[in-house]
Amino acid sequence: MEDNPTVFGQILRGEIPADVIYEDDLCLAFKDISPKAPTHILLIPKKLIPKLSDAKEQDQELLGHMMVAVGKITKMLGIEDTFRLVINNGAKAQQTVFHLHMHILSGRAFNWPPG
Ligand code: 5GP
Numbered sequence: 001m002e003d004n005p006t007v008f009g010q011i012l013r014g015e016i017p018a019d020v021i022y023e024d025d026l027c028l029a030f031k032d033i034s035p036k037a038p039t040h041i042l043l044i045p046k047k048l049i050p051k052l053s054d055a056k057e058q059d060q061e062l063l064g065h066m067m068v069a070v071g072k073i074t075k076m077l078g079i080e081d082t083f084r085l086v087i088n089n090g091a092k093a094q095q096t097v098f099h100l101h102m103h104i105l106s107g108r109a110f111n112w113p114p115g
Helices: 007-012 057-077
Strands: 019-024 027-031 039-045 083-084 102-106
Touching: 007 027, 007 039, 007 083, 027 057, 039 083, 057 102
Parallel strands: none
Antiparallel strands: 019 027, 027 039, 039 102, 083 102
16 A cells, blocks of 8 residues: 555545545545546545556455445445446546546436447
8 A cells, every 4th residue: 555656545545535435444435526426436445456457366356345345335325226337447548546446426317328
């Protein structure tokens, strides 16, 4: 965690504040500072994986754990029937923070395909 220079590393180390809504041994969820929907939560692993495509075989359990955490978080927020889960992978896919994160978005209409 100490070598994580990203803003999410700073949040994990408690160097900058975040509106945390869920935490367990492996991951942390907090409100996005610039929400793109009425509900916009970011779920991050405590371990630094810069982007999804950097995940290794040994990260399988962590990634599965995060998907189950999404279910818990959305149930907790009462949005389990309608939400969108987004992972931007790489700068050209609009990833700006290089610590893997899942966007959980809800509370508005969504288009398909996404932009
Ligand atoms: P990305 O574009 O990398 O997929 O998403 C990064 C997200 O992190 C953006 O939605 C942005 O608003 C959010 N973000 C950036 N800096 C901070 C911060 O300091 N605190 C919080 N809570 N969210 C942040």
